[in-house]
Amino acid sequence: MAAKRKVGNLLAVAVLSVIIERPMHRYEIASTLRDRGKDRDMAIKWGSLYTVVQNMAKAGFLEIVGSEREGARPERVIYQITDAGRAELIDWTRELIAEPQPEQGQYVAGLSILAALSPDEVIELLGHRLAALDEQIATVRAEFDATSGSLPRLFMVETEYGLAMLDAERAWTRSFRDELAAGEFPGQDAWRNWHIDGMNQDNVDDLMEGGNQHP
Known part of the structure; x- marks a missing residue:
C-alpha cells in the first residue's frame, strides 16, 4: 500500500531527485528539472515549486544552508537535502517502481x-x-x-x-x-442504429445484446 507522505505530490519527489546532487536555490532546481524533461514526466506545476520547497523544509527533508544575491535580483535561498530527505527519496522511489497504481487517464x-x-x-x-x-x-x-x-x-x-x-x-x-x-466490431450495427433512432431507450436491449461479445 502506498505510504501517506508529508508532502505527497510528484513535484516533491522530482525536487528531491535533483537536489540530492548538490545544494541549490529554487531557480536552479527549476532549471535542472526543465533541462531533464521532468515537467513532461510528472506534469509539474511550476507555480507550486515555491510552496513545495517550503513544505519540504518544514517536513525536515530540506534545510537552508545559505543564500546568494546577483546584482539587483532578490536574494536566493540555498537548500540542501537532509538525511530524512534522502530516506524519503529512496522510499518513495521504491514505491513508485514496485507498486502499480491505477492511473485514471x-x-x-x-x-x-x-x-x-x-x-x-x-x-x-x-x-x-x-x-x-x-x-x-x-x-x-x-x-x-x-x-x-x-x-x-x-x-x-x-x-x-x-x-x-x-x-x-x-x-x-x-x-x-x-x-x-x-x-x-461486435454490435456495431445496433450501436449505429441507436444513434440513428435518437438514442431511444427502447433500443438499449438490442445495443446491450449486440455488443456482449468480447475479443
Missing part, C-alpha cells in the same frame, strides 16, 4: 463512455488521435535522440518508457479504428 475515461458517440464519428475522432500521436511520438523521439548523447541512459529510461507507452497506445488505437472501419 482521460483517454480511458473517454473510452468508458464511447457509446455517447456514433461509431462513424468515433472512427473519425480516432483518426485525429492517431495523427496527433504520430506527431507527439516524432517530437519526443527527436528530443530523445538529441539528448541521448549528452545524458547517460540511466537518466533517460523514463523517456524510453514513455515512448513505448505511446507506441502501444498508437498500435491499439489503430487496431480499434481499423476494426470499426471494417464494420467488424
Whole structure:
C-alpha cells in the first residue's frame, strides 16, 4: 500500500531527485528539472515549486544552508537535502517502481463512455488521435535522440518508457479504428442504429445484446 507522505505530490519527489546532487536555490532546481524533461514526466506545476520547497523544509527533508544575491535580483535561498530527505527519496522511489497504481487517464475515461458517440464519428475522432500521436511520438523521439548523447541512459529510461507507452497506445488505437472501419466490431450495427433512432431507450436491449461479445 502506498505510504501517506508529508508532502505527497510528484513535484516533491522530482525536487528531491535533483537536489540530492548538490545544494541549490529554487531557480536552479527549476532549471535542472526543465533541462531533464521532468515537467513532461510528472506534469509539474511550476507555480507550486515555491510552496513545495517550503513544505519540504518544514517536513525536515530540506534545510537552508545559505543564500546568494546577483546584482539587483532578490536574494536566493540555498537548500540542501537532509538525511530524512534522502530516506524519503529512496522510499518513495521504491514505491513508485514496485507498486502499480491505477492511473485514471482521460483517454480511458473517454473510452468508458464511447457509446455517447456514433461509431462513424468515433472512427473519425480516432483518426485525429492517431495523427496527433504520430506527431507527439516524432517530437519526443527527436528530443530523445538529441539528448541521448549528452545524458547517460540511466537518466533517460523514463523517456524510453514513455515512448513505448505511446507506441502501444498508437498500435491499439489503430487496431480499434481499423476494426470499426471494417464494420467488424461486435454490435456495431445496433450501436449505429441507436444513434440513428435518437438514442431511444427502447433500443438499449438490442445495443446491450449486440455488443456482449468480447475479443
